[in-house]
Amino acid sequence: MKIVVCEGQDDQAVIKGLCDFAGIADIAVEHCAGRTNLERFLSEMPKRPEFTRGEVESVAVIIDAEEEAAGSWQKIVNAVKQSFQITLVKAGDFSTGSPKIGGYIVGRDGGKGMIEDLCLEAVSEQPGYACLLDYFKCLAEKTGRTDHLAKARFRAWMASQSDFDLRVGKAAEKGHLPWGNKAFDPLRAFLRKL
Amino acid sequence: MLSSIHIKNFRAFREIEIGPFNRVNLIAGLNNTGKTGLLEAIYLGLGLSDPTLFSAKDGPQNLPNMFRIFSQGADSNRDFWFWLLRDKQNREDIIIDLSDQGSNKSHVLMSARGTNPVGRDTWEYRGSYSLGPFQCYWDPGKIVPQKPTVFSSHPSDPVQDAIDYNRVVLKRAKKKVEKLLKNVDPRLESIESLQTGNGAPLIYADVGLPEMIPVSHLGEGFCRLLDIYSELLAGDAKVLLIDEIENGLHHSVLPIVWKGLIAAANELDVQIFATTHSAECIFAADQAARESPPHELNLIRLDRVNGDIKATVMDDKTLATAKEFNWELR
Numbered sequence: 001m002k003i004v005v006c007e008g009q010d011d012q013a014v015i016k017g018l019c020d021f022a023g024i025a026d027i028a029v030e031h032c033a034g035r036t037n038l039e040r041f042l043s044e045m046p047k048r049p050e051f052t053r054g055e056v057e058s059v060a061v062i063i064d065a066e067e068e069a070a071g072s073w074q075k076i077v078n079a080v081k082q083s084f085q086i087t088l089v090k091a092g093d094f095s096t097g098s099p100k101i102g103g104y105i106v107g108r109d110g111g112k113g114m115i116e117d118l119c120l121e122a123v124s125e126q127p128g129y130a131c132l133l134d135y136f137k138c139l140a141e142k143t144g145r146t147d148h149l150a151k152a153r154f155r156a157w158m159a160s161q162s163d164f165d166l167r168v169g170k171a172a173e174k175g176h177l178p179w180g181n182k183a184f185d186p187l188r189a190f191l192r193k194l
Numbered sequence: 195m196l197s198s199i200h201i202k203n204f205r206a207f208r209e210i211e212i213g214p215f216n217r218v219n220l221i222a223g224l225n226n227t228g229k230t231g232l233l234e235a236i237y238l239g240l241g242l243s244d245p246t247l248f249s250a251k252d253g254p255q256n257l258p259n260m261f262r263i264f265s266q267g268a269d270s271n272r273d274f275w276f277w278l279l280r281d282k283q284n285r286e287d288i289i290i291d292l293s294d295q296g297s298n299k300s301h302v303l304m305s306a307r308g309t310n311p312v313g314r315d316t317w318e319y320r321g322s323y324s325l326g327p328f329q330c331y332w333d334p335g336k337i338v339p340q341k342p343t344v345f346s347s348h349p350s351d352p353v354q355d356a357i358d359y360n361r362v363v364l365k366r367a368k369k370k371v372e373k374l375l376k377n378v379d380p381r382l383e384s385i386e387s388l389q390t391g392n393g394a395p396l397i398y399a400d401v402g403l404p405e406m407i408p409v410s411h412l413g414e415g416f417c418r419l420l421d422i423y424s425e426l427l428a429g430d431a432k433v434l435l436i437d438e439i440e441n442g443l444h445h446s447v448l449p450i451v452w453k454g455l456i457a458a459a460n461e462l463d464v465q466i467f468a469t470t471h472s473a474e475c476i477f478a479a480d481q482a483a484r485e486s487p488p489h490e491l492n493l494i495r496l497d498r499v500n501g502d503i504k505a506t507v508m509d510d511k512t513l514a515t516a517k518e519f520n521w522e523l524r
Contacts, residue, residue, distance in 0.1 A: 030519070032519070033518070033519075040511075040515060041515065041519065044511065044512045044515040044516070047495075047506050047508055047512050048516075048521055048522075048523075049223075049495055049497050049506070049522065049523070052495070052497045052499065052504050052506050053497050053498070053499055053504075054499060054500075
């Protein structure tokens with residue numbers, strides 16, 4: 001049994017879609033209802049029967065970089081250390097032992113960002129994407145609005161599609177994301193290591 | 195209150211330490227993971243440390259029929275007692291040590307080896323007696339005898355129940371028992387132990403019908419709950435051992451049942467160990483415990499790992515997280 005722990009329902013849908021497309025089977029993708037719950041979720045996790053019975057082969061923890069990848073990585077390291085007494089060394093790698101544990105930070109180019117940034121990167125070569133950037137550039141100039149850009153951009157992108165659902169999770173469930181795009185390669189490669 | 199148990203070479207348990215216990219302890223796990231075996235171990239740990247229990251009708255000599263249904267025609271040594279030994283091997287003795295919250299310990303050793311096994315230098319036994327093929331040695335230490343009362347998963351004897359119910363009346367607990375059971379069947383007006391017909395007493399309930407109805411007609415769950423509440427409120431047991439507590443009870447009444455059990459256990463300083471296969475039962479008990487702070491409930495999850503049994507004790511934090519994220523704990 002392999003388990004992925006992510007932040008929320010949107011991340012869960014994207015990771016499930018990515019696994020299904022890549023033919024990565026036997027993975028349970030669970031979310032902890034927000035990153036503030038990550039520590040609590042992981043700390044109680046080893047008491048679950050499947051852990052006691054030694055059925056869990058690996059656990060992957062995936063969260064957004066948000067404003068700082070290093071800070072988010074440290075959050076994973078601390079939670080894993082407290083829950084599994086394992087010190088993770090590098091994002092994208094797994095520990096040895098049973099279960100093996102790994103962590104991954106979602107963002108653009110390993111820096112800031114979140115799951116919506118990754119999905120936008122995957123559609124960035126599609127026609128119309130430049131219009132989206134122009135729209136938000138214009139919006140910033142006219143109104144000064146620059147907050148929640150990734151979520152707003154993704155929803156605007158989906159609004160520009162013929163069959164749209166605005167949240168990234170719904171878009172993932174309906175197959176609106178180009179799963180084969182190279183933007184997903186690093187995350188896909190990490191999931192294959194599970 | 196008991197705080198932990200150490201079991202060696204007993205039923206499915208090779209050697210295990212289980213604890214910490216709490217006021218209410220629910221025991222969960224797949225089939226054949228030692229849930230009922232744990233109840234039996236607690237019973238023997240307490241029962242064999244208290245020689246006065248041996249003369250009681252529910253003493254250790256009745257263990258074959260206590261939690262399980264044992265055929266009267268069968269060979270009790272071959273088909274019951276020897277199976278208390280792990281893998282039926284008598285090379286090693288059974289050891290059951292109990293600890294209480296004051297760090298006191300009691301020791302029980304059961305040997306079927308036929309030679310005097312008490313060369314142990316860790317404790318001095320206070321007495322010994324025979325039980326099936328076993329010679330049992332005991333030392334209650336400083337643990338105050340806490341008579342255990344057993345509620346198995348099979349139906350009780352209605353005549354004996356009626357006799358026992360008189361104790362509820364005698365101890366003026368009748369109204370309390372009726373009030374608790376009214377939560378399960380709101381029609382209930384009163385419960386009486388009556389001697390009618392051929393003279394055998396039975397328990398009858400007034401549920402607003404033209405005539406009082408024998409409680410057995412109100413269902414197995416109702417009768418069992420009547421037994422449990424009666425023992426809690428009018429008995430002298432300090433430890434209740436209940437197998438498959440949710441049997442015969444609809445899930446919708448479990449929260450109110452647990453509310454009553456926990457309130458009575460707190461008030462009368464009784465400790466409960468109960469096995470369950472029901473997630474609804476676990477979370478109903480957890481909710482009731484949260485509503486009567488402090489939260490005095492643990493879930494003991496038993497799992498078979500490489501032929502051995504492992505125990506995981508879950509407290510209020512784990513139970514809250516498990517409920518929130520719908521984790522499987524049964």
